[in-house]
Amino acid sequence: MLFMLFVAFTALVVRALWIQGPGNAFYEAKAVKGTQRELEMSASRGKILDRNGQVIATSLEAKAVIAYNDTVPKDLSDEKIKQLANLLQMREVDVRKKLKDERNQVFLKRQVDPAIAQQIRKLEIPGIGLNNEFRRFYPEGEAMAHVVGFTNVEDHGQEGMELSRENDLAASTGKRRVVVDRLGRIVEDMGVLQLPQNGKDLKLSVDSKIQYIAYNALKDAVEKHRAKAAGAVVINVQTGEILALANWPSYNPNDRKILSGEQLRNRVMTDTFEPGSTIKPFTVALAMEKGQVNPNTVMTIGAKYLVGPKPITDTHLYPSLTVAEVIQKSSNIGTSKLAMNMPASEMWDLFTAVGFGQTPKVGFPGAVAGRLHPHQKWMPTDQARIAFGYGISTSLFQMARAYTIFARDGELVPVTIEHSPDYKAGVRVISAKTAIEMRSMLESVTEAGGTAIKAHAEGYRVGGKTGTAHKVAGKGYSTNKYLAYFTGIAPISAPRIVVAVMVDEPTANGYYGGQVAAPIFSTIVSETLRAMNVAPDSTVKNMVQRDDAIKPGSVAPIQRVVLTQ
Amino acid sequence: MNRATLTLLALLLICALSLVSAQQRGRKLVTAIERAQIEERKLNQEWLRLEYEQRNLSKSARIRDAARNQLNMSPISPNRTIYLREER
Numbered sequence: 001m002l003f004m005l006f007v008a009f010t011a012l013v014v015r016a017l018w019i020q021g022p023g024n025a026f027y028e029a030k031a032v033k034g035t036q037r038e039l040e041m042s043a044s045r046g047k048i049l050d051r052n053g054q055v056i057a058t059s060l061e062a063k064a065v066i067a068y069n070d071t072v073p074k075d076l077s078d079e080k081i082k083q084l085a086n087l088l089q090m091r092e093v094d095v096r097k098k099l100k101d102e103r104n105q106v107f108l109k110r111q112v113d114p115a116i117a118q119q120i121r122k123l124e125i126p127g128i129g130l131n132n133e134f135r136r137f138y139p140e141g142e143a144m145a146h147v148v149g150f151t152n153v154e155d156h157g158q159e160g161m162e163l164s165r166e167n168d169l170a171a172s173t174g175k176r177r178v179v180v181d182r183l184g185r186i187v188e189d190m191g192v193l194q195l196p197q198n199g200k201d202l203k204l205s206v207d208s209k210i211q212y213i214a215y216n217a218l219k220d221a222v223e224k225h226r227a228k229a230a231g232a233v234v235i236n237v238q239t240g241e242i243l244a245l246a247n248w249p250s251y252n253p254n255d256r257k258i259l260s261g262e263q264l265r266n267r268v269m270t271d272t273f274e275p276g277s278t279i280k281p282f283t284v285a286l287a288m289e290k291g292q293v294n295p296n297t298v299m300t301i302g303a304k305y306l307v308g309p310k311p312i313t314d315t316h317l318y319p320s321l322t323v324a325e326v327i328q329k330s331s332n333i334g335t336s337k338l339a340m341n342m343p344a345s346e347m348w349d350l351f352t353a354v355g356f357g358q359t360p361k362v363g364f365p366g367a368v369a370g371r372l373h374p375h376q377k378w379m380p381t382d383q384a385r386i387a388f389g390y391g392i393s394t395s396l397f398q399m400a401r402a403y404t405i406f407a408r409d410g411e412l413v414p415v416t417i418e419h420s421p422d423y424k425a426g427v428r429v430i431s432a433k434t435a436i437e438m439r440s441m442l443e444s445v446t447e448a449g450g451t452a453i454k455a456h457a458e459g460y461r462v463g464g465k466t467g468t469a470h471k472v473a474g475k476g477y478s479t480n481k482y483l484a485y486f487t488g489i490a491p492i493s494a495p496r497i498v499v500a501v502m503v504d505e506p507t508a509n510g511y512y513g514g515q516v517a518a519p520i521f522s523t524i525v526s527e528t529l530r531a532m533n534v535a536p537d538s539t540v541k542n543m544v545q546r547d548d549a550i551k552p553g554s555v556a557p558i559q560r561v562v563l564t565q
Numbered sequence: 566m567n568r569a570t571l572t573l574l575a576l577l578l579i580c581a582l583s584l585v586s587a588q589q590r591g592r593k594l595v596t597a598i599e600r601a602q603i604e605e606r607k608l609n610q611e612w613l614r615l616e617y618e619q620r621n622l623s624k625s626a627r628i629r630d631a632a633r634n635q636l637n638m639s640p641i642s643p644n645r646t647i648y649l650r651e652e653r
Binding site: 042044054055058059060061137139140143181185186187188189208209212213458459526527530535536 | 614
């Protein structure tokens, strides 16, 4: 008997020793599991702001509604399912199907509004859980779509700046360990296992107001000319900042159902085209730079100019033109004659220096280089046609950037999409003298006798060059499909912006750059300069000199608001 | 037992009790901090939401619409504007 007791006690002691000693880890783990938890520390994706700090992309909290199908009762009442379906804005059949899913954990719907999620919680259906997540919102909608891009449901950038700056914008969630009491309240913080990292905010150079102006101007023009597409870009020539970059057709990045297809294309950056006459100022500037001609040099033009098998012609017959008039009237013959007097290598050097044929480093996904063949491969007929914009291709963005050499007295400005409002030093490409002379030739294009009188902007002196190119169709050029462009500078007296406009396949109310693209340029320039508070440099009525001697009441009321009655 | 031992015993008891109460207070404070942090997060989210709403209400498109259709305003034109220039 005594022996039995002894054995029993020994067994107890051994067991106790085992639990305290080698077997302890198991129980400790159990205790920790009961009282310690690992919690996720959420972090949100950075905001995208415009140059004035206005939000153009922001992440707001949302809920993912999850069904844990092993917990959801099989005999859930029809009433509850109906309420759930209504709140989720889903069809009842779809909800039922998801609840019958084989998998244990099914997303019923993601990115649900927190207020609706709260109502779902009130339904108190067992096994329906809510997970924290974020949803991205884009207040500017269609107007800014191609600049900001969008994210997918996992909050990763898919297009635009959301994609190209993913590394900075992305957030990484953290983890920490805590001790909880039996009610689940946190009573002790055991420390952070992984720090959460909020995404960095990104401030762009784009101005929402100017962007809206540009987008609207394109939209109106596309309607008027029944065009297929259009694009525009506005660059601040002092700072090299992109103030607006608009495309039509566009899409609403807030609506996930339509995030595919043609309308996603950022045409300004990713589409290349033959620039046609918009390239002539570069050819002519080179001839002037080399001292071969000056704006007043008279050239014989005639009906046609033979280089290679096909003669080069103009839309009108000019017996002779000055070099300035070659630009003003957009003469193909005059431009190619100037080109044929220059070595191909020098033309290639200039075109390369202003960025043609090279991928612009501006941080946009899909930005293209365009095509500029090495000059060694140019036949004389190529050289004569490249001079007026055929056999070379660029994006609208490249064209706008190249024009900064005329706006900045011969310097090419580095262009950026990020907010950086200080004056940027450029790279000299041509002399200031040539650039200034070219500016006044470009201004003459918008004056009486020029090809783009409609580019004239009220209150401001502007200058620019039209372009109308036949679209490439199959192996040759289409006879009835056109691209209309206008690229210009304003105000001419002290340039502030370069604006480039492109309209793809205008089919009604004209198709020439001067008829289709120039009016868009005019609208964008006058509204943008006003928004930037640039004083008019052309003669406007009612110019008043400040003079304290003027008696009160003799000065008419000053209108300085954007909209007046 | 002499008086010194008794005093020490009393001190020990006081220490032990205050340790328990300090620990309890510490846990309460942690809970309070947690609650405050949740509140902070909530307010932060609320602020983001309000910022978004404010932005939505001040969109160029909305302002233009309101100005044209509700207030019957029209865009300014340089022809109807008087510019004041500072004398140089």
